[in-house]
Amino acid sequence: MLTAGGLAPCLSSAVGGLIERYTEVAPDVRIIAYRNGYAGLLTGDSVEVTDEVRTVAGRLHAFGGSPIGNSRVKLTNVEDCIKRGLVRPGQNPLQVAAEQLSRDHVDVLHTIGGDDTNGTAADLAAYLRGNGYQLTVVGLPKTIDNDIIPIKQSLGAWTAAEQGALYARNIIAEHSSNPRMLIVHEVMGRNCGWLTAATALAHHQWVKGANFAEWLDNSAATWDVHAVFVPERPFDVAQEAKRLRTTMDELDCVNLFISEGAGVSEIVASMEAEGQDVPRDPFGHVELDKVNPGQWFAKQFAAELGADKVLVQKSGYFSRSAAANEADLALIRACTTYAVDAALRGESGVVGQDEERGDELRVIEFERIAGGKAFDVSVPWFTELLRDLGQA
Numbered sequence: 487m488l489t490a491g492g493l494a495p496c497l498s499s500a501v502g503g504l505i506e507r508y509t510e511v512a513p514d515v516r517i518i519a520y521r522n523g524y525a526g527l528l529t530g531d532s533v534e535v536t537d538e539v540r541t542v543a544g545r546l547h548a549f550g551g552s553p554i555g556n557s558r559v560k561l562t563n564v565e566d567c568i569k570r571g572l573v574r575p576g577q578n579p580l581q582v583a584a585e586q587l588s589r590d591h592v593d594v595l596h597t598i599g600g601d602d603t604n605g606t607a608a609d610l611a612a613y614l615r616g617n618g619y620q621l622t623v624v625g626l627p628k629t630i631d632n633d634i635i636p637i638k639q640s641l642g643a644w645t646a647a648e649q650g651a652l653y654a655r656n657i658i659a660e661h662s663s664n665p666r667m668l669i670v671h672e673v674m675g676r677n678c679g680w681l682t683a684a685t686a687l688a689h690h691q692w693v694k695g696a697n698f699a700e701w702l703d704n705s706a707a708t709w710d711v712h713a714v715f716v717p718e719r720p721f722d723v724a725q726e727a728k729r730l731r732t733t734m735d736e737l738d739c740v741n742l743f744i745s746e747g748a749g750v751s752e753i754v755a756s757m758e759a760e761g762q763d764v765p766r767d768p769f770g771h772v773e774l775d776k777v778n779p780g781q782w783f784a785k786q787f788a789a790e791l792g793a794d795k796v797l798v799q800k801s802g803y804f805s806r807s808a809a810a811n812e813a814d815l816a817l818i819r820a821c822t823t824y825a826v827d828a829a830l831r832g833e834s835g836v837v838g839q840d841e842e843r844g845d846e847l848r849v850i851e852f853e854r855i856a857g858g859k860a861f862d863v864s865v866p867w868f869t870e871l872l873r874d875l876g877q878a
Contacts, residue, residue: 487596489552490523490559490603494628494642495649495808496818498553500598502546503822509540512830518590523599524559524606527583528572532590547815550807558768561606566768580613587614587621594622594829600629600640601857604836608852611834624829624849625836626821630806633678635856637838638845641821642806644813646674646681649805651688654743655709657799658689661739662703668740668793672780674802675745676771679716680861682745683868685801686714689743690871703738712740713877715783717747719863727790729876734791742787746779746802753782820847 487504489497501519508515517535520526533554535543546553559572561579573579587595597607604625611623627637630646654671661667673682693710700706712733715721734740754772757764765773780798788796810818825837828849835849842854863869872878 487517487554487598488520488523488527489554489556489628490597490599490606491556491628492558492600492630493551493556493806494630494640495550495645495806495810496626496628496642496814497556497598498549498551499547499810499815499818500626500628500641500822501553502543503818504596504826505535505540505543505546507823507826509543511826513540516591518592519554522555523557523603524561524583525557525570525572526555527586528559528561528567528579530586530589547818548809550809558602559606560602560768562609563768580610583610584614584617584619588619592621594624596825596829597623597625598628598641599625600627600631601634601855603628604852604855605857608855611852622829622832623834623852624825625852625855626825627836627838629857630681630802631675631678632680632684633675633857633859633861634836634838635859636840636842636850636854637836637859638841639817639839641818642810642814643681643684644817645808645811646805647684647688648811649808650681650685650801651692653799653801653804654685654689655692657797657801658709658741660797661708661741664795665738666734666792666794667738668734668742668784668788668791668796670742670744670780670784670796670798672744672746672783672798672800672802674800674806675716676747676750677717677858678861679718679745679748679863682716682743682748683714683861683863683871685805686711686743687867687871690874708737708739710741711743711871711875713742713875714872715742715744715748716861716863717745717750718860723786724790726877727787730787731791734793740787740791740793742783744780744783746800748779748783750779753779824849 518532521531567579614621627640632643765776839845
């Protein structure tokens with residue numbers, strides 16, 4: 487097994503769940519974990535899951551992070567693998583990985599990650615088949631963005647939204663630290679606004695249920711979300727600024743929830759027009775932490791709102807590192823149980839609720855797995871949230 491990509495509030499629990507299920511139904515199966523994802527597979531860095539580890543595997547459900555480490559490695563990006571010292575010049579990373587699996591006598595590989603992780607696993611399985619080596623690959627869908635096609639709910643996303651709202655609760659308290667305060671809460675979500683929307687909804691629901699004194703800055707209105715911006719919903723900066731200027735004048739503060747993917751095309755176009763290099767990761771994605779979408783939004787709105795002070799804060803690393811909540815734990819348990827049973831049947835794919843098959847929990851074919859699933863901004867819970875915020 488291996489975990490890869492960024493963290494999500496499911497990795498530790500998923501590893502624990504796989505170990506528990508194998509121990510329950512196939513205790514004689516030898517389990518090894520590759521350290522730090524595909525980097526460990528390429529370098530042969532693996533650890534045995536001992537009987538002692540099997541005994542305490544249930545403890546992993548209570549923690550965030552990954553007990554076996556992560557990395558962002560794409561086996562078909564040969565240049566990057568060489569640059570990082572994972573393979574030597576002239577070597578094919580797919581061949582190196584395949585030979586390592588063969589040496590380790592692996593006949594089932596469990597990958598826990600997003601579409602990139604599972605797409606890489608599919609590449610590896612196809613390469614092995616083409617070279618006479620049969621490998622069953624069963625992936626689990628991990629992404630806090632909830633943007634994997636055709637999976638209804640990816641592992642860890644519910645928890646990330648809950649934790650992002652907790653983060654926002656403390657950050658938004660800063661509205662009382664200065665007059666005319668603009669707070670920009672940047673939420674992870676490269677192409678999909680689901681996490682931003684779900685985080686804003688969770689915070690809004692907390693505000694509605696909180697017992698405020700309704701005195702000066704301790705009021706529901708000053709603590710609430712005032713606007714939500716996601717990639718899938720176009721917006722007019724001038725029009726929104728005019729609306730939010732009224733909010734600033736009335737409340738002495740404005741609180742924005744923005745997806746890190748909102749406005750990125752405009753930012754990239756601006757950087758390229760100025761001859762700047764756009765930083766990208768090994769998968770070709772724009773490195774959002776380096777282009778700073780939150781700062782861009784702050785710059786767009788600060789002057790128009792007459793903000794006296796601007797605070798931009800990102801909840802991503804806080805929310806993605808949490809332990810899974812009860813809803814995610816139940817989903818993880820169902821998926822890991824199904825994944826082990828599928829592996830023992832020799833069935834490859836990614837385990838999840840298939841939106842194109844009536845939300846059935848099943849092994850979804852690798853060729854149908856893709857990233858970048860758009861958030862449906864017409865879902866009732868989001869349109870109701872926008873109405874509550876006066877943004878509809």
